[in-house]
Amino acid sequence: MKIAVLGAGHVGPVLARLALAAGYEVGIAGSGDPARIEMIVDFLAPGAVAQTTADAVQDADLVVLAIPWHRFPALSPGTFAGKVVIDxxxxxxxxxxxxxxxxxxxxxxxxAQVVKTLNHVAYQDMEPAGGRAVGFAGNDPDALRAVAEFLERIGFDPVPMGPLAAGRLLEPGSPLFGVAAHRHEFETFLKEQS
Structure with missing residues (x-):
C-alpha cells in the first residue's frame, strides 16, 4: 500500500516516517519541484521518495494533506478523484x-473520500504515537475503515467521531485540539456533544 504525503514542513515528514516504519511505501510532495525537497526528505524521512504532487497522488492508496491551509486552493481537484484523502x-x-x-x-x-484526522495532534507529539488516541470523522464507510487501519498501523488508537461535519470537533478551539487525550476522554466528549 502506498501513501502520498503532501507537505514537507513539520507534519508531513513525521507522518512519512511513521508510515515507513509501519511498512508503507511513501511518496512525499511539497510545492513545486521535487528536487527542492529531496535533501529534506532524505534527512527527515529516509526511504520516502520526493515527487510532484500529481505523481505522488497518482499511485497512492491513501493521500494525506499536511500542507498549510492557504496552499490548498492551488491543488488540482481532478488529481484526487477516487482517492481516500486524510485532511x-x-x-x-x-x-x-x-x-x-x-x-x-x-x-x-x-x-475523493475525505476523512478528518491527525490535525489535532502537534507534530512534536506524533512520534512515537504510542497508542495515543486520535479522532477521525468521515462519511464513507470504506474510507473510514482504510483510515482506521492506517492510523492503527502507524501507532495510534483511532476513535470514530461520526460524519465529516464532526471533524469540526477536532479543529482549533475544541477541547480536543492539541491535547494528549485518551480514548475515554474522546468518548466522554462525544457523549457530551450529542
Whole structure:
C-alpha cells in the first residue's frame, strides 16, 4: 500500500516516517519541484521518495494533506478523484467559517473520500504515537475503515467521531485540539456533544 504525503514542513515528514516504519511505501510532495525537497526528505524521512504532487497522488492508496491551509486552493481537484484523502489541515488563525476544513476539502475535491484526522495532534507529539488516541470523522464507510487501519498501523488508537461535519470537533478551539487525550476522554466528549 502506498501513501502520498503532501507537505514537507513539520507534519508531513513525521507522518512519512511513521508510515515507513509501519511498512508503507511513501511518496512525499511539497510545492513545486521535487528536487527542492529531496535533501529534506532524505534527512527527515529516509526511504520516502520526493515527487510532484500529481505523481505522488497518482499511485497512492491513501493521500494525506499536511500542507498549510492557504496552499490548498492551488491543488488540482481532478488529481484526487477516487482517492481516500486524510485532511490533517487547520484554519490558521482559527476560522469562524461555518464549515470545517474537511467539509471545504470534500466540496472542492469531488470524487475523493475525505476523512478528518491527525490535525489535532502537534507534530512534536506524533512520534512515537504510542497508542495515543486520535479522532477521525468521515462519511464513507470504506474510507473510514482504510483510515482506521492506517492510523492503527502507524501507532495510534483511532476513535470514530461520526460524519465529516464532526471533524469540526477536532479543529482549533475544541477541547480536543492539541491535547494528549485518551480514548475515554474522546468518548466522554462525544457523549457530551450529542
Amino acid at each position: 490533517a489541515m487547520n484554519h490558521w488563525p482559527p476560522s469562524e467559517h461555518p464549515l470545517g476544513t474537511s467539509e471545504e476539502v470534500a466540496q472542492r475535491l469531488t470524487g
